Amino acid sequence: MNNTAQKLETATPLDTSCYAAVTDAIRKEASRILTDGTVTAVVGYKAGRRAGTTMPAIVTDPAKATELIFSPACVNNLALYLTKAKKDVVKKGRVAIVAKGCDMRALAGLMGESQLKREEIFIIGVVCAGVKGSGAVNGEPLTTGNLARKCRECTVHTPEGADLTAGTLPSLPELTPVEAEEMARLDAMTPAERWAFWKEQFSRCVRCMACRQVCPFCYCEQCLCDKNRPQAVESTPRPAGNMAWHIVRAMHLAGRCAGCAECERVCPMDIPLNLLNRKMALEMKELYGFEAGLTPVEKGPLAEYKDNDDQSFIK
Amino acid sequence: MHAEKQKHDFEPKIVAFVCTWCTYAGADLAGTSRMQYPSNVRVLKFPCTGRIDPVFILRAFQRGADGVLVSGCHPGDCHYMAGNLHARRRFAAFRGLLDFVGVDLNRLQFSWVSAAEGGKWVDVVTELTERIRAMGPMEEFKALETEECWSGALATPELQEAYKAI
Numbered sequence: 001m002n003n004t005a006q007k008l009e010t011a012t013p014l015d016t017s018c019y020a021a022v023t024d025a026i027r028k029e030a031s032r033i034l035t036d037g038t039v040t041a042v043v044g045y046k047a048g049r050r051a052g053t054t055m056p057a058i059v060t061d062p063a064k065a066t067e068l069i070f071s072p073a074c075v076n077n078l079a080l081y082l083t084k085a086k087k088d089v090v091k092k093g094r095v096a097i098v099a100k101g102c103d104m105r106a107l108a109g110l111m112g113e114s115q116l117k118r119e120e121i122f123i124i125g126v127v128c129a130g131v132k133g134s135g136a137v138n139g140e141p142l143t144t145g146n147l148a149r150k151c152r153e154c155t156v157h158t159p160e161g162a163d164l165t166a167g168t169l170p171s172l173p174e175l176t177p178v179e180a181e182e183m184a185r186l187d188a189m190t191p192a193e194r195w196a197f198w199k200e201q202f203s204r205c206v207r208c209m210a211c212r213q214v215c216p217f218c219y220c221e222q223c224l225c226d227k228n229r230p231q232a233v234e235s236t237p238r239p240a241g242n243m244a245w246h247i248v249r250a251m252h253l254a255g256r257c258a259g260c261a262e263c264e265r266v267c268p269m270d271i272p273l274n275l276l277n278r279k280m281a282l283e284m285k286e287l288y289g290f291e292a293g294l295t296p297v298e299k300g301p302l303a304e305y306k307d308n309d310d311q312s313f314i315k
Numbered sequence: 316m317h318a319e320k321q322k323h324d325f326e327p328k329i330v331a332f333v334c335t336w337c338t339y340a341g342a343d344l345a346g347t348s349r350m351q352y353p354s355n356v357r358v359l360k361f362p363c364t365g366r367i368d369p370v371f372i373l374r375a376f377q378r379g380a381d382g383v384l385v386s387g388c389h390p391g392d393c394h395y396m397a398g399n400l401h402a403r404r405r406f407a408a409f410r411g412l413l414d415f416v417g418v419d420l421n422r423l424q425f426s427w428v429s430a431a432e433g434g435k436w437v438d439v440v441t442e443l444t445e446r447i448r449a450m451g452p453m454e455e456f457k458a459l460e461t462e463e464c465w466s467g468a469l470a471t472p473e474l475q476e477a478y479k480a481i
């Protein structure tokens with residue numbers, strides 16, 4: 001399967017010593033800001049019901065700050081909980097959020113799109129050596145074998161611009177960029193081969209819409225793909241509708257996607273969605289010099305234009 | 316006198332999404348000036364190229380178009396100031412995406428045709444029609460449209476096994 005953690009034969013354990021220190025720092029800071037009233041809630045992670053798993057948690061009571069943790073199982077991008085679609089969380093007042101580097105890119109994107117105001121949130125940035133990919137066994141230690149694909153090429157292990165950055169980064173090994181290699185493999189194919197590849201991938205899609213629900217940028221109150229009068233995209237999991245859905249999804253996130261790869265993680269059918277995201281990110285970079293980063297930009301690349309934009313493809 | 320209409324084995328269906336202010340007027344000019352161009356093109360009029368959603372293009376391909384043309388005002392001429400400039404970026408990105416999923420970009424043409432360019436409209440449409448004619452029908456999206464994920468038949472050993480296991 002494609003995006004399941006790469007079962008490399010030489011899986012070596014990764015240095016995960018930083019996670020305990022990060023957990024301590026999160027707890028201390030959460031307790032402090034909840035007690036002194038800086039924030040009314042902290043969105044973070046707590047231990048899941050099964051050993052070795054975690055789940056998102058919203059803590060409002062300083063006494064419960066000790067429930068918060070950070071571990072390689074903290075896969076979720078919590079920025080999702082701060083979008084307008086989840087009004088209940090933000091309504092509470094100023095909210096703190098535990099954010100990995102890739103999550104902070106999503107926060108920056110949401111601020112750029114006026115979904116969030118910097119002064120409304122308190123960012124507890126965490127130093128992150130990586131999280132587990134889908135398919136990793138609960139409780140098994142983080143290794144180069146079960147690391148999420150996105151983390152192999154991460155450039156934001158230590159996020160900047162947070163109100164507090166918890167932990168210090170251990171030295172991390174150079175890893176083969178599995179996803180970039182996959183991109184190169186696809187690029188080298190003929191269009192017909194690529195079509196066959198994606199047709200096969202998309203044919204598995206069951207249209208559960210998990211990829212949409214988990215994306216911080218899919219906050220539309222009415223998704224185009226749910227409309228049926230007129231229907232733009234067929235909503236049943238048939239080949240035509242699936243192809244259209246995936247093209248529309250990639251298109252609507254172009255220039256906005258933070259590359260958190262949450263869509264790919266939650267996909268029950270193992271469809272390598274982040275390849276599409278990366279393709280669009282690459283286009284945005286090549287065409288308009290735009291890269292999703294940690295600083296909010298007011299207008300994304302597809303929300304603005306320049307007089308001298310490339311038009312070599314237009315007659 | 317009209318030139319004898321040539322018979323071809325394959326008449327491509329071309330859908331043209333055009334803006335009402337420039338290209339539609341340009342096509343109209345071609346018509347009122349009695350210029351000949353292939354009748355393969357079906358023109359759909361929009362207020363602006365900025366209103367032409369990429370999903371319309373997908374829809375056209377799904378419903379049997381062999382080629383798609385998107386055409387509007389030249390940069391600087393947009394009735395709404397910058398609709399075409401936004402569209403330019405959007406379609407540049409969309410082309411990249413279509414290429415990545417394996418659509419032959421020769422089937423998708425963009426052009427700027429002003430209200431005075433009846434001749435250019437004829438050229439663009441003729442060239443696109445001939446190119447698509449040479450390429451043959453667009454099968455990919457049509458195949459998706461007719462394919463079902465599962466026909467209901469227990470056609471493979473895996474399905475039969477799964478059925479027995481119920």
Ligand code: SF4
Nearest residue numbers: 101102128130151154
């Ligand atoms: S991409 Fe970077 S910041 Fe995000 S989870 Fe992986 S290692 Fe951590």
Ligand code: SF4
Nearest residue numbers: 215257258260261263
């Ligand atoms: S499209 Fe996927 S990778 Fe991009 S922001 Fe949304 S969930 Fe994250």
Ligand code: SF4
Nearest residue numbers: 205206208209211267
């Ligand atoms: S999560 Fe996967 S199966 Fe579900 S709609 Fe998205 S791509 Fe399809």
